[in-house]
Amino acid sequence: MSKAIxxxxxxxxxxxxxxLMMGEDIGTLGxxxxxxxxxxxxxGGKRVLDTPLAESGIVGTAVGLAMRGYRxxxxxxxxxxxxxxxxxxxxxxxxxxxxxxxAQSFPIVIRIPYGxxxxxxxxxxxxxxxxxxxxxxxxxVSPATPNEAYWMIQDAIASDDPVVFMEPKSRYWQKAPVDFxxxxxPMHRSxxxxxxxxxxxxxxxxxxxxxxxxxxxxxxEGTSLEVVDLRSLSxxxxxxxxxxxxxxGRLIVCQEAPGNVSVGSEVAATIAEQAFYSLEAPVLRxxxxxxxxxxxKLESLYLPDADRILEAVDRALAY
Numbered sequence: 001m002s003k004a005i006x007x008x009x010x011x012x013x014x015x016x017x018x019x020l021m022m023g024e025d026i027g028t029l030g031x032x033x034x035x036x037x038x039x040x041x042x043x044g045g046k047r048v049l050d051t052p053l054a055e056s057g058i059v060g061t062a063v064g065l066a067m068r069g070y071r072x073x074x075x076x077x078x079x080x081x082x083x084x085x086x087x088x089x090x091x092x093x094x095x096x097x098x099x100x101x102x103a104q105s106f107p108i109v110i111r112i113p114y115g116x117x118x119x120x121x122x123x124x125x126x127x128x129x130x131x132x133x134x135x136x137x138x139x140x141v142s143p144a145t146p147n148e149a150y151w152m153i154q155d156a157i158a159s160d161d162p163v164v165f166m167e168p169k170s171r172y173w174q175k176a177p178v179d180f181x182x183x184x185x186p187m188h189r190s191x192x193x194x195x196x197x198x199x200x201x202x203x204x205x206x207x208x209x210x211x212x213x214x215x216x217x218x219x220x221e222g223t224s225l226e227v228v229d230l231r232s233l234s235x236x237x238x239x240x241x242x243x244x245x246x247x248x249g250r251l252i253v254c255q256e257a258p259g260n261v262s263v264g265s266e267v268a269a270t271i272a273e274q275a276f277y278s279l280e281a282p283v284l285r286x287x288x289x290x291x292x293x294x295x296x297k298l299e300s301l302y303l304p305d306a307d308r309i310l311e312a313v314d315r316a317l318a319y
Contacts, residue, residue, distance in 0.1 A: 010039060055076060085274050
């Protein structure tokens with residue numbers, strides 16, 4: 001996935017000389033995860049900018065650049081580092097197009113590596129997507145595969161609205177084919193990635209591969225699970241999910257983030273409202289716990305795995 005995002009960024013920069021990269025250590029080093037490796041070499045230091053360690057300054061500068069006609073892409077080195085720039089993103093960037101009555105667009109992408117499974121220390125493994133999905137004026141997306149990442153990063157850069165691009169860092173090393181000619185689904189469209197009949201699993205980012213793993217185990221036990229990748233967290237495309245739930249009658253929402261006031265909470269509430277008479281069991285949620293992300297040695301107890309997902313499936317099927 002890291003290479004796919006790199007190639008997507010490279011293609012966007014080659015296609016439009018207004019696209020700039022900004023972030024800590026993204027130029028000479030190529031980023032902590034090497035996602036921007038080679039971009040400074042190919043496009044120069046005026047388009048791939050190593051910034052000071054100041055997230056508020058990174059986003060604030062990007063706002064000014066967008067007003068001058070550029071399309072900046074900001075990297076936040078780790079998920080937990082976004083909060084010094086949170087005020088600029090939510091108080092300024094998210095509201096500026098509305099403040100201008102639509103006369104001024106702000107095509108800025110905020111790239112955020114997020115989530116667990118890498119054994120990192122405090123502030124390096126968090127899932128802050130709900131903060132941004134809650135904020136009107138921001139688009140929030142998260143790819144689950146290299147192919148999705150390659151096309152979605154280009155769609156995000158092409159958007160005239162600000163996009164928070166959540167990259168599941170545990171999937172950076174995942175290998176899978178990328179089709180460089182045929183585009184994937186539009187950025188804000190949910191997708192059924194595995195057909196099933198008995199219950200629906202829905203999630204985003206790194207949880208998609210975990211849900212697919214659970215579905216494979218369930219199949220060996222005679223249970224057919226459908227898996228839906230949200231892809232977009234704001235706006236959410238509910239049509240494929242509603243169609244799936246009306247077929248299976250059961251829904252389990254999966255995420256790494258804590259369950260309280262989360263993307264999963266919103267999905268569960270919306271499905272309960274719009275597909276109530278199709279449900280054979282309550283909508284269930286499998287998530288991280290409502291605590292700060294634990295030390296690395298305890299992350300396996302905190303993060304949802306296939307067993308926790310399948311336990312929820314068993315509860316849903318027992319109704």
